[in-house]
Amino acid sequence: MTGEKHKQDFALQKLTEYLARTGRRNTPERLEILEAARSLVTGFSVEELANAVAARGVRVSLATVYNAVELFVAAGILARYFGSRGALFEILPANRHHLVCLSCGKTKAVKDQSFSEVLRARHYSAFTASYFEMTVYGVCSACARKAKKTNINTRIKK
Ligand SMILES: [Zn+2]
Known part of the structure; x- marks a missing residue:
């Protein structure tokens, strides 16, 4: 894997x-x-x-x-x-971040090399960074589709 x-x-x-x-x-x-x-x-x-x-x-x-x-x-x-x-x-886990859907709560772990590079380039005083965990909040594609449908339905009802 x-x-x-x-x-x-x-x-x-x-x-x-x-x-x-x-x-x-x-x-x-x-x-x-x-x-x-x-x-x-x-x-x-x-x-x-x-x-x-x-x-x-x-x-x-x-x-x-x-x-x-x-x-x-x-x-x-x-x-x-x-x-x-x-x-x-x-x-410890490798640097990674999670995408969390604000609507259904579904979480997906993703890796993005560019964030790791940002952390590696950073120098914190009196601190050595080991790894990071980051959470990105938004709306998953399934929820986005559902929301779109609901909007159309309410518009039709009016
Ligand atoms: Zn969702």
């Missing part, structure tokens, strides 16, 4: 940017851990991620997985939240 491809490119791009910014180099272990994190769809613990890494046939210590997770959080690749099982992590 192209959606998955976008998500992959986004995470890898974030990691590369962060490592360059902080003067660190990438390691094959980190890439393996990132791949394993991406294979876990929902929120996962560090232990679950370590198991996923092991399942890929990669041998890394739990400490390495912990360090990689901290780095991914700092790089804006992973979100950390606290669930009933303690700290859980999840891959």
Whole structure:
């Protein structure tokens, strides 16, 4: 799926940017851990991620997985939240925005590269942007058609 491809490119791009910014180099272990994190769809613990890494046939210590997770959080690749099982992590979505219909409430996720470029070019003082979520409100085509029909009908009745 192209959606998955976008998500992959986004995470890898974030990691590369962060490592360059902080003067660190990438390691094959980190890439393996990132791949394993991406294979876990929902929120996962560090232990679950370590198991996923092991399942890929990669041998890394739990400490390495912990360090990689901290780095991914700092790089804006992973979100950390606290669930009933303690700290859980999840891959952050790629930059995207939603189109919301004011009439029927239907929501559609879309990607627009130009907005990502605007964000990348921006420099906020004392803040590093990870990703954005934007909502665009309007009227979907189905509702627009319906509204047009209703207008014609009321006009005929008069
Ligand atoms: Zn609608």
